[in-house]
Amino acid sequence: MKLVLDPAQAMLAKTAADFAAKQQPVERLRALRDARDELGYTPSVWSAMADLGWTGIPFREDDGGLGMGMAEVVLITESLGRGLAPEPYLSAVVLAGGLVSALGSEAQRAAWLAPTIDGSKRLALAQHDEGTRFDPATCLSSAVSDGDGWRLSGRKAHVIDGFAADAYVVVARTSGEQHDRDGISLFLVPADRAGVEVTRQWRVDSRNAAQVHFADVALSRDDLLGELGEGLQPLEEAIDRATVALCGEMLGLMREAFERTIEYLKTRQQFGVAIGSFQALQHRAAEQFVEIELCKSVVMAAARSLDEVGGEGGEPERRSRAVAQVSNAKARCSDAVILVTNEALQMHGGVGMTDEYDIGLFMKRARVCELTFGDAAFHRDRFAAARGF
Amino acid sequence: MSELETFREEVRQWLEANAPQALRGRRNDPAAVPWGGRNPRYAYPESADWLERMAGRGWTAPTWPKEYGGGGLSREHERVLHQELARLELPPGLTGFGLSMIGPTLLQYGTEEQKREHLPKITGGKIRWCQGYSEPDSGSDLASLQTAAVRDGDEFVINGQKIWTSGADLADWIFMLVRTDSSGKKQAGITFILVDMDDPGVEVRPIRLISGASPFCETFFRDVRAPVGNVIGEPGDGWTVAKALLGHERSMIGGMAAPRVSLPELAAEYLGRDEQGRIADPVLRHRVAQSEMDALSFQLTVQRNADSLAAGHQPGPESSMFKYYGTELNMRREQLMLSIRDQQALGWEGDGYSEEELLQTRAWLRSRANSIEGGTSEIQLNIISKRVLGLPG
Structure with a gap:
């Protein structure tokens, strides 16, 4: 397992980041919210993601997908996290789509996978x-x-x-x-x-x-x-994949919130100097930097561990190693995303509390991510069980 | 078979033929790793032979160039070598500040003559080194150091005092920072120089720590002479060299988080398990899980950094992060082990405590220095906030 992007992955990450910056800025989420949009995302942006092939990333080539893995999926979700993009990638592609791909009959796959990949229909x-x-x-x-x-x-x-x-x-x-x-x-x-x-x-x-x-x-x-009465195992595997995808989103979210905060520390002046010159804030910023670096590693490792398990459950040992990596990633990212967004708001001071400023939107989404698919305590327990203690 | 696998096969055969039986299984025994030097000490007599054989292959410094006694291996080959040593649970042939600190610095900043003079003696375990950086009045503010070196013909004459010179009582040479100019900014006027400790003007006094005996010393210099040719880099430009070396030191201290006992096993031993095999105390079980997860995350980050360097990416100021997190992690772990062992972790000596428990007490006390030595945690956070995050002031 190599914890570095290969050239094709680096290219995908760059394309996704460019797309997110252009098509998925935070203002768009704000506009959808203000309009009380029932769908909650932008169909044209979703179609554009499908046109770029991203909705096909984890699906088998004979189902019309690209036959890639979680290592690529997390690059997409990280870029979504930066702009708080609400497109239904995790739910439709990774979670429900993943289950149909893993368990579906010929008829079910034919009926649902092609429309999922081209973005015309949506599973949840x-x-x-x-x-x-x-x-x-x-x-x-x-x-x-x-x-x-x-x-x-x-x-x-x-x-x-x-x-x-x-x-x-x-x-x-x-x-x-x-x-x-x-x-x-x-x-x-x-x-x-x-x-x-x-x-x-x-x-x-x-x-x-x-x-x-x-x-x-x-x-x-x-x-x-799938098989009658035997749904739990594939369900857990699909949720593991979705959990890692969500970790990718949390990573993008915390990196963006952190970078905005560092920028603020460099520009906001009090007592005649930039507040970023105060050591009380510098050390807290440095600690967050370290946490984010750890998150980058655990997300990469969890995605690659799942890809190494392969289909059909994989061998039990590899599977429990992957479970430990997934739970490690979710616990770490959950704690870090809360730390970073709480600190972001605090360091922005009063404006951080205003609805007009974006930092609050990051904090709100962070909380949802933290509590989706189990919080840090849930995953520490699961990690311990996977490691046999 | 790939070239790497051919190499693995070669290593395996060589180790089977050359690794002493007495050292197999002693990978985690610190006494089994020699430090070399003019008067080497070996807890196991086989270590002398093991050092000589490993040094003969260049495998005491696997990635250093062959012409200086290294193995000329790539990082990937080095990893294979380490894996094969681990497979037989073999200790490395040699350890010390020559390999981990001054060697890499000489490779970066030394002249050809300096490299040829010193590196082979390091890889061969012939000379043992210590570090002369801190002074009684210059700790975190290292650049304020006052030990003076005055030019006298082709020599520098050194007067002053260093402190926290680990292993100075056993070392043959010291690499040290001295002040050669006090007229300008404190970082200017510092010179990085190598000194033979055989000089009669060098006096070493060991320091006793809260954990009892320690490798730390105070080292005094009275009219100690070193040739001008022993300066690394330019005179007055020692701060640049010093910072590079600190990077090597931080990587080493941060890397020390490799655990000597398994926490889950220790917890199960002291606390028992429930019917599902879980550690019986749920609060300590969560703390153990947290510690194990922190350690895994740290190890993955070390690996990501290595993989990234191997892929040709440029190194950044990461060493501060590794030093900071690795040491804090190790200290939290030591404290957690006290909680797990409860009152049995409080023995100082004598009856009523196992040998492991007594070692535990000392290890916990010793670990408190981790966030101080090699630049305090606060200094590392300063470096991250200024050099990585670009925060002002």
């Missing part, structure tokens, strides 16, 4: 049950056997980019108790199926999120994604 993952804390093995929604199919009932919340999605990958229990590892199944359910009700959620980061309720929704054999 309905995993989180209302009233629970994040834990993939906890599942309250149920699909009860009914003739040849099932009847799905459940109340999902915090569904990422869940509003106006075209279909949902739904996590539901088909057997066993609430916390059992066996008995969790995945279904691919079109949004217009009778009994599916979607409500936009308005969150602190102004991004698209939704409650998705399933009221006795009829499911057929064709709606099952």
Whole structure:
């Protein structure tokens, strides 16, 4: 595992950064928020990302993708993080798209992957049950056997980019108790199926999120994604990939917030000098610099570890090494993104508290990232378990 | 087979044939690593032979040029060599400030004559070096140093005192900073010079630390003479050389975070495990996880830096970051080990404590110096904020 970008990756990172700077400035998120835009992102920008091929990065070439891996995905999400870009890359491509790619039947892949890659249709993952804390093995929604199919009932919340999605990958229990590892199944359910009700959620980061309720929704054999009752393992693997993608976003976000803060420290004058000349602020800035450097390493390592595991679960040892790297990255980035954005606001002083200034937007998104897919404490626990203590 | 794998095969065969049995498995035993010198000390008699064989291959300084006694290896080949040594749990052939500090500095700033004179004696373990930087009144403000060197014909005559000269009582030569001009800015007028400690004007007194005995010394200079040809770089331009060497020192101290015991295993031993195999105390378990994750993140950052250099990127002022984080990490870890061992970590000597526990007490106390020696943590943060972040003042 080499922790350095190869020339093709360096080129991709540069293209993504240039695109983000032009098409995805923070003002755009602000405008979407002020307009109370229900979709929460810009369809033309999403199409442009698809035209550049980025929506195809992690998909197999015979599904129309580029056959690349997480090492490339994190370059895209890092550039998204810099501009707080709300495009549904993580939800549609990495998370739900990743599950269809890993588990889908010929028919499911044909129906959903090409439209995901060309940006014409959008998938989302309905995993989180209302009233629970994040834990993939906890599942309250149920699909009860009914003739040849099932009847799905459940109340999902915090569904990422869940509003106006075209279909949902739904996590539901088909057997066993609430916390059992066996008995969790995945279904691919079109949004217009009778009994599916979607409500936009308005969150602190102004991004698209939704409650998705399933009221006795009829499911057929064709709606099952993967093997009956064996959904948890692939679900965890998809969430791991999405977690690393999110770490990439957090890295971009914290780098941008930090750079803006350093710029402010150099220009803001008090007591007749730049406030960046004060040692009390210099040392705190230097500590953040070190934290960000560590984050760069752990994100690269986690992405590469997942790529080395390969498909179909991988061998158990490599898999648990990758889990340790993923949890290490998420815990580190969660702590660092909160540190850096809290400090950014403090160092900006009063203007940092104003809505007019962008720093608050970074802090709000940072909090959502921190608490998505488990916070630092969750991942320290998971790291310890993966390392056998 | 790739060229690198051919090399690995060659190394493996050579080690099988040449590595003394007595040293295998002693990789983490500090006593098994010789420091060389005119009067070398060996805890294991086999170490003398091991040093000679390793030096013969140039593998005491694998990446240095062959003409100076090095191995002429690339970083990648060096990594293979280290992996193969680790596979047999072998200690390196030699350690010391010659290899880690003055050697790299001579490669960068020495004249051809100086390199030919000193480098082979370093790689061969013939001369042991120590560092004369700090003075009683010049710690973090190193550039204020006052030890004076006055030109007298072809020689400099040196008077003054150095402190924290690690291993000075066992060293043969000292590389030191002296003041040759007090008229200008304090950074100007400093000269970097090499001095043979055989001179009768050199006096060394060991210092006792809070952890008990220590390698640190005070070193006094009374009319000590060194030839002008022993100056590295230009007279008066020693600060440039000194900073480069500090970079090597910081990399070395930061790199010392390599753990001597596994924290999870230690915690399991002292605290037990629950039915799921978790460390039984949930709070300490989280602290252990945090420490292990910090260590992993640090190690990945060291690797990223090395990979980036190997790919041809320019080095930056990273050494301050490694020094700062590596030492702080090590100190947190030592403190966590006290928490894990509880009252058993408080012994000074005598009955009621295992040998490991007594070592623990001393190691914790010794570790408190990590954030002071080689430039304090605060100085590292100053360097990052000014040289990396470009903050004013």
